[in-house]
Amino acid sequence: QQQVKQSPQSLIVQKGGIPIINCAYENTAFDYFPWYQQFPGKGPALLIAIRPDVSEKKEGRFTISFNKSAKQFSLHIMDSQPGDSATYFCAASKSAGNMLTFGGGTRLMVKP
Amino acid sequence: ETGVTQSPTHLIKTRGQQVTLRCSSQSGHNTVSWYQQALGQGPQFIFQYYREEENGRGNFPPRFSGLQFPNYSSELNVNALELDDSALYLCASSFGGSSYNEQFFGPGTRLTVL
Numbered sequence: 145q146q147q148v149k150q151s152p153q154s155l156i157v158q159k160g161g162i163p164i165i166n167c168a169y170e171n172t173a174f175d176y177f178p179w180y181q182q183f184p185g186k187g188p189a190l191l192i193a194i195r196p197d198v199s200e201k202k203e204g205r206f207t208i209s210f211n212k213s214a215k216q217f218s219l220h221i222m223d224s225q226p227g228d229s230a231t232y233f234c235a236a237s238k239s240a241g242n243m244l245t246f247g248g249g250t251r252l253m254v255k256p
Numbered sequence: 257e258t259g260v261t262q263s264p265t266h267l268i269k270t271r272g273q274q275v276t277l278r279c280s281s282q283s284g285h286n287t288v289s290w291y292q293q294a295l296g297q298g299p300q301f302i303f304q305y306y307r308e309e310e311n312g313r314g315n316f317p318p319r320f321s322g323l324q325f326p327n328y329s330s331e332l333n334v335n336a337l338e339l340d341d342s343a344l345y346l347c348a349s350s351f352g353g354s355s356y357n358e359q360f361f362g363p364g365t366r367l368t369v370l
Contacts, residue, residue: 148298178358185363187260187346187361187363188299188346188361189361190359190361235298241287241351241358241359242312243289243312243314244291244301246298248297249297249298
C-alpha cells in the first residue's frame with residue numbers, strides 16, 4: 145500500500161533551471177514531511193523538512209511548498225546545478241522520529 | 257560529531273543462509289530505524305529500536321529481527337535468506353523523546369542473495 149505517491153519518476157533540466165518534484169499523501173495523521181537526496185551508492189541525506197503548520201519553507205536553493213487541504217507537497221530547486229543530479233525522495237511520518245513512509249523517488253539530471 | 261556508520265559495506269550470501277548487519281548510531285542518538293531499499297525504489301521501514309526495545313515494525317516477516325545494545329548500536333538479522341532480500345539495507349538514527357528530531361541515514365549495506 146503506497147501511502148506517498150511521487151512524480152515524476154525522472155526529470156531532466158538545464159543548469160539554472162528549476163526542477164519541481166511533487167508528492168501526494170493519503171494519511172491525514174502525517175505531520176512531518178522531509179525530503180532526502182541520495183547519490184548512487186550512498187544513503188539518503190536529509191535536505192529539508194516541513195510541518196503542516198506552514199505552507200512554505202526555504203533553505204538555501206531548496207524550497208518546500210505544502211498544501212494541507214490537497215494533501216500535497218513539492219520540492220523546488222532554484223538555480224539547479226549539475227552537482228544536484230541525484231535521486232530525490234519525499235517522505236512522511238507521524239513525527240520526525242517515527243517510521244518514515246517514502247515516495248518512489250525522482251531521478252534528477254541537471255545538464256551543464 | 258560522528259555520523260551513522262554501517263558494516264559491512266557489501267555482502268554476498270546464498271539463498272537459505274543467515275546474515276547479520278550492524279549499525280552504529282550518531283553520537284547522542286538513542287533510536288535506530290532499519291529500512292530496506294530495493295533497486296530503483298524508495299526505502300521501506302523494517303523496524304525501529306528505542307532504548308533497546310522494538311518500537312514499531314513494518315510489514316516484514318519474523319525472519320527479520322533486530323537488537324539494540326546499551327551503547328545504542330544495533331544489529332539487523334535476516335534468517336532463511338530469499339532472492340528478494342537482495343537490497344540496500346539502511347539504518348537511520350535519531351534522538352527519541354522528541355517529535356522534532358530528524359532521522360539521519362548511514363551509507364547502507366548492499367546485500368546480494370544468490
